Amino acid sequence: MLKSIYRRIYTPNVQILVGPFTVIAVTAILFILVAKNGYLRINKQLNVLKTTRATERILESKINALKEINQNILDKTDITLINLPNKNSGILMFSQVKDLGVKSGIQINDLETGNLKKLNDDISSIQIKVEGNSVDFASLINFLEGLNKVAPVANIGNVKVSTIDSGVLESVTEVNTFWSKLPTELPPLTQPIKLLTQEEEIMLSQISTNVLPNFATLNQEEPKDRENPFR
């Protein structure tokens, strides 16, 4: 029974076509599989190549930029840090105000710190209230303008000036001085380097001319023998 069905279906006409047809079908299936897989893999590999080439270009330009950075700019690192220290700059500003008072002919009567606040998440400030006497507006203006030319950077809040009976100008100046914590990490290696803009270079040369505070320097001493107090 089965044999006769088989003979009826698997006729000589069919027998002669089965071979080539099977080859075509298998080749077509393999072709689809290989083409699809191959395309996906090659596409993936091309994306990898594209990314690595882009990173390579960034790294190359970064190295070139690092090699070409002007040494004069790098030498000003300390100056920028003095202009905006990483710790409370109130003490430094105290000294600057006193020095500036002497230079401008202002008699400083009282210095008071307070009003500790944050300008934003990164920058903190403290206010120094300066009470002083001056003989004329010229010396007071010199003093106020001088506050904008000292390191650490400061800005002037309110100023109140009144002439007292003797003709002397009595002033109360609110000076804000700032500090900010240092950056904690370098940008990722693959991030392009950002060089200083022209505006930043101008600003850098401006703050480089700010009057630096007088730091107390302690000279190194040789170790001494400990004296015997019972001798």
Next chain:
Amino acid sequence: MSINLLPTELRPKSYALKLSVSLRKIAIISTIVFLVVSTFLTAAYLLIGNRANASLKKQDDLKRQIKTYEDTEKKLVLIEDRLDKIKTISKSENVNDELAMLKNVIINSYSGAYIKDVELKTDKAVVLVVAGSSLDITNFFRSLLQNNEFSLVTLEQLKFSPSKGYEVELSLVK
């Protein structure tokens, strides 16, 4: 002359023979195409892979080179960070404009009047001027208005007493 001894019903028909020949040709062509395409895809995959590996190696080398410039980068990052923050500070509220206005008023003001009190605020400067006569006040105003430094001058208060003379309180906005 060859003689086919197969019974005719066991022999394929001529149309089947023709179709079989065509199918064989198609099979051969498709196999060749398949082999060529597979070879091409494999070669392309290997070539691109090689190039990606070479690029990765070069990247590692460049990264090592950048590490040697770490100090330079640290300094640059610190300078940029400080400058950026100093820029923010310089844009914060201050009386620099008002100070410039006061300086201007003092330099250019009429000598018959004198500035008694001043208050510099972040948005305006308030000046109290004293003069002996109304003419002095007029001249002071004239000298003030010749100045293009201000966008708004407001007379806040005008007082007169025989002992002190004229007292004028002005608010100046740049």
